[in-house]
Amino acid sequence: xxxxxxxxxxxxxxxxxxxxxxxxxxxxxxxxxxxxxxxxxxxxxxxxxxxxxxxxxxxxxxxxxxxxxxxxxxxxxxxxxxxxxxxxxxxxxxxxxxxxxxxxxxxxxxxxxxxxxxxxxxxxxxxxxxxxxxxxxxxxxxxxxxxxxxxxxxxxxxxxxxxxxxxxxxxxxxxxxxxxxxxxxxxxxxxxxxxxxxxxxxxxxxxxxxxxxxxxxxxxxxxxxxxxxxxxxxxxxxxxxxxxxxxxxxxxxxxxxxxxxxxxxxxxxxxxxxxxxxxxxxxxxxxxxxxxxxxxxxxxxxxxxxxxxxxxxxxxxxxxxxxxxxxxxxxxxxxxxxxxxxxxxxxxxxxxxxxxxxxxxxxxxxxxxxxxxxxxxxxxxxxxxxxxxxxxxxxxxxxxxxxxxxxxxxxxxxxxxxxxxxxxxxxxxxxxxxxxxxxxxxxxx
Numbered sequence: 001x002x003x004x005x006x007x008x009x010x011x012x013x014x015x016x017x018x019x020x021x022x023x024x025x026x027x028x029x030x031x032x033x034x035x036x037x038x039x040x041x042x043x044x045x046x047x048x049x050x051x052x053x054x055x056x057x058x059x060x061x062x063x064x065x066x067x068x069x070x071x072x073x074x075x076x077x078x079x080x081x082x083x084x085x086x087x088x089x090x091x092x093x094x095x096x097x098x099x100x101x102x103x104x105x106x107x108x109x110x111x112x113x114x115x116x117x118x119x120x121x122x123x124x125x126x127x128x129x130x131x132x133x134x135x136x137x138x139x140x141x142x143x144x145x146x147x148x149x150x151x152x153x154x155x156x157x158x159x160x161x162x163x164x165x166x167x168x169x170x171x172x173x174x175x176x177x178x179x180x181x182x183x184x185x186x187x188x189x190x191x192x193x194x195x196x197x198x199x200x201x202x203x204x205x206x207x208x209x210x211x212x213x214x215x216x217x218x219x220x221x222x223x224x225x226x227x228x229x230x231x232x233x234x235x236x237x238x239x240x241x242x243x244x245x246x247x248x249x250x251x252x253x254x255x256x257x258x259x260x261x262x263x264x265x266x267x268x269x270x271x272x273x274x275x276x277x278x279x280x281x282x283x284x285x286x287x288x289x290x291x292x293x294x295x296x297x298x299x300x301x302x303x304x305x306x307x308x309x310x311x312x313x314x315x316x317x318x319x320x321x322x323x324x325x326x327x328x329x330x331x332x333x334x335x336x337x338x339x340x341x342x343x344x345x346x347x348x349x350x351x352x353x354x355x356x357x358x359x360x361x362x363x364x365x366x367x368x369x370x371x372x373x374x375x376x377x378x379x380x381x382x383x384x385x386x387x388x389x390x391x392x393x394x395x396x397x398x399x400x401x402x403x404x405x406x407x408x409x410x411x412x413x414x415x416x417x418x419x420x421x422x423x424x425x426x427x428x429x430x431x432x433x434x435x436x437x438x439x440x441x442x443x444x445x
Contacts, residue, residue: 172335192234373439
């Protein structure tokens with residue numbers, strides 16, 4: 001009998017599986033983005049120190065490096081595997097697609113990452129033990145390795161939104177998957193944000209030096225203000241380019257949140273522009289508590305909101321515009337020998353075509369309809385929605401509150417079309433849709 005390649009379901013109550021990936025990923029992004037941005041900043045500071053014979057800059061770089069070791073490389077090294085664990089549990093076929101398409105790209109990125117880890121230790125611990133020219137070369141190689149990890153990862157992340165070219169579906173080639181219309185705007189968007197983050201973190205370090213060297217603290221705070229301002233401008237410029245390179249389904253999601261997103265970005269731009277101008281004009285106003293608070297604002301208002309937007313705009317797909325967020329394959333990828341599973345599911349049903357379904361649910365009856373309906377809803381919807389009445393993340397029941405079974409069934413029938421284009425098409429037999437509608441309606445009371 002034909003079967004789909006579904007894995008057993010992972011569902012995190014109240015929040016949903018996607019939320020857990022989002023929390024882990026956002027923390028990791030803050031740590032990793034700070035690391036790459038700091039590597040470029042270190043190259044600038046090391047060059048300045050070498051050319052201008054500024055030995056006073058090295059203690060600042062050492063303090064910054066120690067912060068990186070604790071913040072970026074410890075937290076980043078914990079949350080990095082955390083992403084793999086949560087993604088493998090919540091979206092096994094999505095992570096499988098990335099591995100099978102980019103295994104050698106990822107292997108190369110890990111080589112760069114190992115060099116990064118060794119490089120940051122060498123920069124911090126050998127700063128006073130090697131000559132400045134050697135230190136400068138080491139700093140530049142560290143920056144190149146950091147940007148290299150970014151460039152490789154961006155191609156993989158961009159594939160999650162949209163494969164590089166249409167040829168990928170015929171060839172299955174990694175290069176056709178990697179290089180696309182939004183790969184480079186996406187990369188430069190993140191580079192801008194990383195530069196800005198390096199400046200924001202740099203203000204925290206420089207403001208902590210006020211007591212020991214107020215003049216140097218003021219100079220470095222002012223410099224970090226300029227660095228942050230430049231990074232912010234680059235981020236905004238490439239964000240506008242990036243938004244023009246997205247697939248059609250992304251705009252369908254964006255349209256629902258457009259006003260809120262634009263307002264959020266305007267508030268953030270105004271707030272951080274004032275903060276950077278304050279750092280440039282009145283550096284002594286920048287304190288450790290204020291700098292820490294602004295890092296938190298970037299995490300919640302900037303990075304978290306941005307990652308949520310990017311994840312949402314991928315819908316209904318989780319990778320490559322061929323794997324739905326509910327893990328079903330929605331089109332052929334001849335180059336990889338991958339077949340569209342929707343016709344099989346429409347004919348056999350998800351309960352019959354999925355290997356791990358309990359035997360007593362394989363055949364729908366009046367007696368098991370609600371139990372089967374609950375399982376079908378979890379399989380089809382829980383990757384994007386929480387299902388409990390008290391659910392936090394896109395609570396499904398709250399959106400269907402008070403609706404009768406017939407109304408819910410009509411919505412299920414229209415999913416993947418018209419106003420619901422951003423949701424995976426539920427190509428299910430009528431009895432399975434009826435079971436889903438019956439269970440959802442039963443939760444309304």
